[in-house]
Amino acid sequence: MVVPTPICRMENFLGATHADALLSHAISRQADFTDGTVMDPLTGQLSHKDRNSLVLPAHSTAFHQYLSDCLPQVIEMLGMDTTPSQAITALTAHGTDSYFGIHTDATKVPHPATAVSAIYYLHRRPRGFDGGQLRIYDTAVHDGRAGRADTCTVIEPDHDTIVFFPASAFHEVMVSRCPSGQFADHRFTLTSWISAPTTAPEPQTASQALRWMARAAEHTRPLPGVGRNHHGAIAAPLPPQTAARPTV
Numbered sequence: 536m537v538v539p540t541p542i543c544r545m546e547n548f549l550g551a552t553h554a555d556a557l558l559s560h561a562i563s564r565q566a567d568f569t570d571g572t573v574m575d576p577l578t579g580q581l582s583h584k585d586r587n588s589l590v591l592p593a594h595s596t597a598f599h600q601y602l603s604d605c606l607p608q609v610i611e612m613l614g615m616d617t618t619p620s621q622a623i624t625a626l627t628a629h630g631t632d633s634y635f636g637i638h639t640d641a642t643k644v645p646h647p648a649t650a651v652s653a654i655y656y657l658h659r660r661p662r663g664f665d666g667g668q669l670r671i672y673d674t675a676v677h678d679g680r681a682g683r684a685d686t687c688t689v690i691e692p693d694h695d696t697i698v699f700f701p702a703s704a705f706h707e708v709m710v711s712r713c714p715s716g717q718f719a720d721h722r723f724t725l726t727s728w729i730s731a732p733t734t735a736p737e738p739q740t741a742s743q744a745l746r747w748m749a750r751a752a753e754h755t756r757p758l759p760g761v762g763r764n765h766h767g768a769i770a771a772p773l774p775p776q777t778a779a780r781p782t783v
């Protein structure tokens with residue numbers, strides 16, 4: 536049995552003014568990006584294996600407000616049962632030969648079963664890179680055991696679009712190429728891991744699909760005592776919701 540991963544995608548998320556301001560900001564910070572790492576959930580060790588992308592911890596008040604305003608609807612559409620209150624946010628940049636191998640975001644959040652990954656895409660128009668699609672995998676369930684399925688949803692990293700999915704979903708970023716070699720032509724994201732506070736007890740997930748996903752991702756969760764991999768980004772409380780933002 537293949538259990539589809541719930542995904543929620545929105546176009547024109549911030550609108551032209553905010554999107555272009557964020558893109559200009561990302562480009563202006565070129566010198567501050569560092570090589571992104573991957574954490575071994577057993578040892579906590581960081582490496583560059585399976586990943587070639589640039590990362591810079593970031594905070595955008597406008598972005599966090601827009602997240603807060605649409606989250607109740609997004610959480611409902613994902614079939615989750617959680618009230619996230621904080622987000623860890625980073626800018627990323629992918630150029631030639633950048634990629635991020637198959638992983639879950641369990642090393643980023645306190646409780647992956649109730650956390651949401653949000654990836655917001657930015658790029659210059661016309662687009663200066665190709666490739667760089669995000670693949671979000673489904674879950675395969677066989678004889679009571681769960682694992683990553685071969686089927687996936689492919690997300691094009693289009694400017695000013697955002698995609699939300701449960702943080703325990705397996706996903707990967709395909710290799711990109713940036714023919715001009717210029718930083719301004721890279722594939723940029725503002726990536727947020729949205730979660731309940733670290734001190735909150737682990738709540739039950741709402742749907743059977745999410746329980747299977749959590750089981751498939753079990754071995755990607757850091758062992759007790761192993762830290763999280765935030766690239767120096769700090770969890771910021773999400774602002775209170777100001778307006779219900781329609782997602783469809």
Ligand SMILES: O=C(O)CCC(=O)C(=O)O
Nearest residue numbers: 635640654669708724726
């Ligand atoms: O850039 C993307 O599309 C996804 C990035 C990602 O999976 C991550 O930063 O954990």
Ligand SMILES: [Fe+2]
Nearest residue numbers: 638639640706
């Ligand atoms: Fe990820």
